Amino acid sequence: MHEVHEVNDGVHGPAAGHVRVRLDLGYDGRDFSGWARQTSRRTVQGEIEDALRTVTRSSRRYELTVAGRTDAGVHARGQVAHVDLPEDVWAEHREKLLRRLAGRLGHDVRVWRVAEAPAGFDARFSAVWRRYAYRVVDQPGGVDPLLRGHVLWHDWPLDVAAMNAASAGLLGEHDFAAYCKKRDGATTIRTLQRLEWERDAHGVITATVRADAFCHNMVRSLVGALLFVGDGHRPVDWPAKVLAAGVRDSAVHVVRPHGLTLEEVGYPADDLLAARNREARNKRTLGGGPGPGCC
Structure with missing residues (x-):
């Protein structure tokens, strides 16, 4: 049966x-x-x-x-x-x-x-943004054992200001093919709304990443590129140059998944849910509609 x-x-x-x-x-x-x-x-x-x-x-x-x-x-x-x-x-x-x-x-x-759910709600297609956090430490002794399942250890000192400067060049609507694992029939055009790094009092460095949607491996690839800037292995303008090239760069490392957390999903007002649901199903082009709301 x-x-x-x-x-x-x-x-x-x-x-x-x-x-x-x-x-x-x-x-x-x-x-x-x-x-x-x-x-x-x-x-x-x-x-x-x-x-x-x-x-x-x-x-x-x-x-x-x-x-x-x-x-x-x-x-x-x-x-x-x-x-x-x-x-x-x-x-x-x-x-x-x-x-x-x-x-x-x-x-x-x-x-x-x-x-x-209110009328017109679709968890995937009604969403207008997703916010992720990636957490990393660069302390010589490694990660606090109580945080080890949620924080990456990077074995080089990191310059947060340099990573923020490099992040600014990635904001906006772009084809993120250089930072995504390609899937047949899926667009890699996304609008990156926020990408910021901050070190807290305990030494944990958090990247806050928000976009209308994310393609496969996008956040982890962006973080990998920016860590290379932070530790001095690449110049500040390198991540933006990789983005503009539009192809996967073997130097872009997809960092391990355990540092990544989906923190929040944003939705419009209830009376706009149905319109967003319909709009997000259109395949996206640069300068066009918002495209599918998948990650």
Whole structure:
């Protein structure tokens, strides 16, 4: 007997007889093989979908749509997803769903909020920006053992001012092909809205990276290039030159995933959700529309 999946394209909202539910969640990515469900590996999507089916006592799996699919080892504090549930399932379980999920899910993934989504909401396509943080230390002794799963150790002193100067040349709308792993049929044009570095009192250097969307490996590649500027191996203008060249540079290192956390996803006002949902599905060109809202 084949398993039935609840699937909807999302353009016109949930199918008849269904309710779209928004989930706000977070997870420690170290023991997950990324977000997307896989048949033989533990993933965040698989974990939550299995928990949903169990706590609602359903024979079907209800598929999650996520704001940004994270890679293996990447964490999230402010991830957003939606799921379309039959009206009777939602009516029966809505009041106790959050607590029941907490009792079923592993300790490294938490759903913080469950609520009926406003009209036009799509966790992926209604989003207008995603904000990530990448954390690194350059202390000679290495990373605080209590932070080792979330902070990268860079074995060279880093010049934060130089990294900020180099970051400024990457802001705006560009084709980030030089910093992305190419996927067939997917555009690499993105608008990088913010890229800043700051060292805190404990020596942890945090890169705050915000864009309308991210292509595969984009944040980790940008961080890798900027660390080379910070430690003096490349000049300040080098990352912008790599961007302008438009091709992958073998010198751009994709840094390890454990320093990266999805911190927040931004959405427009409720009355603009549907318009953003439709607009973001158009394939993007430079100077054109916002394109698909995937990471």
